Amino acid sequence: MVLNIYKFKVKAFFGAFRASKASIVLLLAYVIGFLPSVFGFSVMITNAVRQGVYSEIYTEIIAAAASGLMALAILLALRGYTVFEYEQNFIFTSPIKPREFLIASIFTDLTSSLVFANPIFIICTIVVLWLNLSFVSALLIFSAIVLFTFLIFFLKISLSIIKALYRRLWVNALIYILIVILLLPEISFFTDLPLKYILMPYPSTFLARILIDGLYNRVTHPINFFSLILYFLLLTMLFVLSSKRNFFPVTKHVPFVSPFDTTMRVQTIKMERSIKTFSRIGIFFTLNPESKSLLNFLMKKEIIRMIRDGTLFTVILIYLITSFVTAAVSARPSEGLSTVLFLTFFLGIYSLIVPLTLISNWRFSDFENLWIPLSSSADMRIIMKAILYDFVVTSSIVPSILILILSIISSINPLLPLTLVISTSLIGCSATLYVIIKFLGRKRRGTPSLLIGWASMLFSALLLTPTYILVALSGFIELNNIVNILSSALILIYSALIMRYFEGKIEKNIANIEI
């Protein structure tokens, strides 16, 4: 029974992948795209270990990341036990027992995690091989990762069931307290308070110690491994107890979400929820039929959409996190990296996510509505222009404001980060919108959004190469201000030209969309 449900769930998760032939090519691009990062990370870790520079900060960082994962899993439990509609309709109406369903669910989650988290396993394998670690060290590293993974699954499932069964205040309080306890030592990154992960008896701390000791080929204290096992056993017991209860009638159903799922219906349901949440803020803005310029009118309409479906909030959140991390680093100058370099490095990594977020949300929220202008005599070129301009404005203004604030607080020259952000915005938005529209042709419509997004990010990053080169040069070789300003201007002209090129391509392709 468990195996049958597992197969069913895995097929549901990956099923949509077969909808388009392009998926295979894009999956390959996903794997290849990760290779340089996998290789880079492996080299970085191996070199650090070979140089023999052991620092407690490594244990602290790994423990903090693992605690963050645990806190996220606990936070998700706040929703209660959620299932997909098809599970409620087809599985819960069969004679399957809750525990059988839970075991099948854990293995499905593991299978799907393996697909997306495979770079982590590849990095671990490369590092173990390059460092020529002993069999015991390698075994300890892998066992600790597997134990910790199951530990997170058991924790999340047990708390979700408890939350679903007992909708009381104490459950919420328990969840929040656990999250606070887990995240509290993060304060040590920003202050000198002696509240460090390495001093705490957390499962994440034991995991971090085992990993670091393993990497340095040192014999880890048995207490680390036994403590992790103890936590694992405790949570297994909690899982066994909670899985005895019939939680099927108290589950909440959520729209089926698979990264390979291409059905717009699902994404539309998700968007409907966001609209209901965010529309209260955006309802203050409205459209004016007397507006003289159609382009301005359409741009305003897009801005209203971005406010009301939560897109703008997501963009602000992404950059707030970036600013928060940068501010945290600049508060610890002793770590060696200059604020401007760190900010630029961080922006380089994350700023491409913003155009993708903007365009993906537009796709889910508004693409199906294109039948309205397409079946009218509306000029599609103006409509697409309004969308593109709004994306560029949003993805450049939000971070620019944050960069300017940061530059004032930290007294840094904002030229480099600003050039990077504006160039990324011009190239990223236009190239991503073009790729998405290209993939919306009927023949490729089945291609999963995740893979299209990945391909468009790779494509944009390729076009951004001159920008990255300039930023790297300016960062590491101290160029004088005039050269910096001139080269930034050149980069912005190059970016504007690329955007203009894609604008033309989008205008041509939009007429070929079939809805």
Added chain:
Amino acid sequence: MIPIIELIDVWKSYNGTQALRGLNLEIQRGEIFGLIGPNGAGKTTTLKIIVGLLKMDRGIVRVNGVDISEEPFEYKKLIGYVPESPSLPDYLTVEEFLIYSGKIRNIPGEQIREKINYFVKLFELEEKRRVLIVSLSRGMRQKVTIASALIHDPDILILDEPFIGIDPVGQHVLKDLFIERIKEGKTIFISTHMLDTAERLCNRVAVIYGGQNVASGDLKNLQQLSKTRENATLEEVFLKLMEEAKEQIVEEPIEKRRRGIFGPLGRR
């Protein structure tokens, strides 16, 4: 008289499925024309080709005498379209959506306001005027879509299952509105499964099956063509025509196209 909509030998296929196989249709100005057929007969595909949401593989479509392949935008000024289960911008209010529909058709602001006032009253949407579309029921969404299709007072109204989800009072209002428009010399092209409605409302009907026009005309013509009794209902005529069509139309495999590296070669 030139037909207001004319389809000549229209073919359309989706990946591996032949949706239309040489469809011919003629719709005259000032009539309510019904398109009926079983599921998968090609009704929605036909409407979408006319409004420019799908491209035909071959054939000719003329709207008001203009070949839409040669002039793919201007003719749309004459058209108002209501799809089956339309997707609407949920993040806009009813009023904002109607303003958007009017603006993209270059209608002056004042006229848009007048039309909005008229339609929200007609469809009893006054209370929902400033409510987000996401909160509307299916029937209300349908009414809003119809209002948006009529905002520019089009000569041709193309409707795909327009009565689905609308309450009986709303359906009555809608039928009166259609009759009113016909009196003004406008044309209405409806695709529907509701045969009794089609019988009462439409001047002429086309029955399609397997992407082909099996029979078209008024009820009298159809009764003769199907050799049913003199006072046979449209439903009886339809069932008889379907029986005959199933025997006559043999499913043929879709013509395989030669494929090059970058896609199909030698498109028809």
